Amino acid sequence: MELINKEQVSKKLSGRLMVNKVMKFIFLLCTLVGLVVLATLLIDTILDGWRYLTVDFFTNFSSSRPDNAGIRGAIIGTLWLMATTAPIAIILSVGTALYLEEYAPKNKLVDFVKINISNLAGVPSVVFGLLGLTLFVRMAGLGNSVLAAALTMSLMILPVIVVASQEAIRSVPGSIREASIGMGATKWQTITRIILPASIPGIITGIILALSRAIGETAPLVIIGIPTILLFTPTGVLDTFSALPMQIFSWVKLPNPEFQSITAAAILVLLFILFLMNSVAIYIRNKYSKRF
Amino acid sequence: MTLAKVKEETDMNTVYDTAVDSRTQEMNSIKQTSNAIFQAKDFNLWYGNNHALQDINLDFNENEISAIIGPSGCGKSTFIKSLNRMVELVPIVRTEGDIVYRDQSIFDKSSTVENLRTKVGMVFQKPNPFPKSIYDNVAYGARVHGIRNKKVLDQVVEKSLKGAAIWEEVKDRLNDNAYGLSGGQQQRICIARALAIEPDVILMDEPTSALDPISTTKVEDLMHELKKDYSIIIVTHNMQQAARISDRTAFFYQGYVVEYDKTNVIFDKPKDQRTEDYVSGRFG
Structure with a gap:
């Protein structure tokens, strides 16, 4: 008995093959x-x-006359912002990640914190x-300074x-x-010599992707009152500044x-800057990704 | 360097003493003398509520290979990891009783766990080289302990690789990543890495279970060589292996030590029925 x-x-075979083809087209x-x-x-x-x-576009400050308008202030401001944000963010977040994964006791409170960090990202x-x-x-x-924006x-x-x-x-x-x-290395030695070298590609990828989110972010800058038309570039972290997304937003x-x-x-x-940063992230991920 | 030499000489003397000792000892059956390197005294261990090791009393001798056999889940890996306190990496572990290493409790607050692990090296079940060059893998322990002199490191690496019988195979590619080696070679790199910190005891947790027969033979031959200078405690799933290489064998079953004796006694005329059933392959 079969x-x-x-x-x-x-x-039924032809029907199944048909559905197979239709689904492929839907996803395409x-x-x-x-x-x-x-693309459009x-x-x-x-x-x-x-x-x-043009070259002028990069060397001129913002202006009310379209022919003279440039992004010098915005692009230098953005560089200042990134250069200040990166070290603060990297130290704080890699330190947090190391504490949570390596040192923190395993209990409900720590689990709660871990879950909420993911929620915070949203x-x-x-x-x-x-x-x-x-x-x-x-x-x-701090006023509407580079430092205040970088901390935010x-x-x-x-x-x-x-x-x-x-x-x-x-x-x-x-x-x-x-x-x-097992060889008598301390936790800190294990972290610096084994864990960080092995996990650095993933960490750097995360850092670059996060920074490329920060570079395009406008809303926090609007709220903390970053000016848009500025005829000078900052000389220190306590100076005010403008940034590319703010310039775009005002124009x-x-x-x-x-x-x-x-x-x-x-x-x-x-x-272009975003594209460059993402390319670096992908390059690092591919170059240093290790198989265990 | 001089210190190491002095240590080596004293070790040699101990080897000689032990040889004399063990001859007299053999007549007295397994009566223990002071040459025990590790002594478990009423040692109990719990994972949460799971009583994994129960009233373990075992003495391991110097310059011997002691094997621990038993079916899966009998606590043999847990026990060997207790000897260098690696088991404490599991957060829910609780212990009672004592383990004495060379007349000092390993739980003694006056000595650190890092110090214990420097003297008691470990080779793991799966080859676990670091994602680094062969050289850096072997030099790791020495570097961790603060040795930076390149000449000393070179010597440590060469001596350890020779000690692990893999020098000839890798001497021309010390800067290659250790991941490029075969499983058997990786495991011998791991043994070399353990030897590089000049330990006193080497713990091996099923060191050949992930290896093919030829690599297994190489590692077993190596253990015979290592026995001259080190004391080895090995957990193995493979009874033939225990019979081939060990001097003494402990049979673990459900967290207890059922029987501990000279290996030939365990395999030829065990006292306990369960041991006999296990070694004759009736269960396990």
Whole structure:
């Protein structure tokens, strides 16, 4: 007695193959929707903005006259912001990740903290802007300085780097950890000599992706009151500054249609920097990724 | 360097003494003398509520290979990891009783766990080299203990690799990543790495279970060589291996030591029925 009717099976085969093909097309369509929209956006921006990508555009400050408008203040301000944010964010978040993964006792409170760090990554940037305004601009009296903005940005990207670092640290196999400890190495020696070298690709990837989020973030800067038209560049972390996304945000509001194209040019610069940072992240990930 | 030499000479004397000792001792059956390196005294261990080791009393001798056999889950790995306190990496572990290493309790607050692990090296079940070069793997222990002199490190690496019988195979590619080696070679690198800190005792937790027969033979031959200078305690799943290489064998079952005796006694005329059943392959 056969439980499977071979004839029935072969009859249904063509139907199954059909569904298989249809599903493939549906998923292809889903992918195309995203791709086409993004490509249109990019091409439109390039067509609109490429004419303004001149040397003057990079060396001039912002101006109310479209011909003179440039991004010197914005781009240098962005570099200042990143250069200040990066060390603060890296030290705080890698330190947090190391503590949580290596030192913290295993209990409910620590688990609770770990879960909430991931949740923190989903908090809107506006909220971080408000926190920065209250804490750093007002209470600490830093004003709308590079440092106040950098501290706000650091807080915002902290959970992203912490989570990425935690995952990188966790992916270091317990066996080589044990090997190190089994030879009388202290925890700190094991961390610096074994765990960090093995997890650094993942950590750096996380850092770069987080920084590339910070570089394009506008809302916190708006909230803590970063100026848009500034005719000087900062000379220290306590000076005020402007940044690329802020410049884009202010230009796009102007009625003069020529500014739309200038905005597009500034967007291209920002996109290029983002593209560069992501490429570095991918390069590092591929070059140093290790198989255990 | 001079210190190491002095240590070596004293070790040689001890070897001689032990040889004399063990001859008289053999007549007195397994009556223990002071040449025990490790003594477990009423040692109990719990993982949470699971009583994994119960009233363990065992003495391990110097310059012998002591094997621990038993079916899966009998506590043999837990026990060997207790000897260098690696078991404490599991947060829910609780112990009672004592383990004495050379007349000092390993739980004694006056000595650190790092110090214990420097003297009691460990080779693990799966080869676990660091993702570093062969040289850096072997030099790791020495570096961790503060040796930076390149000449000394070179000597340590060469001596340890020779000691682990893998020098000839890797001497021309010391800077290659250890991951490029075969499993058997990796395990001997791990043994070399353990030898490099000049331990007194080497614990081996099923060191050949992930290796093919040829590599296993090499590691077993190596253990015979190492026995001259080190005391070895090995956990093994493989009874033939225990019979081939060890001087004494402890049979663990469900967290107890059922029987501990000279290896030939355990395998030829065990006193306990369970031991006999296990070594004759009726269960396990």
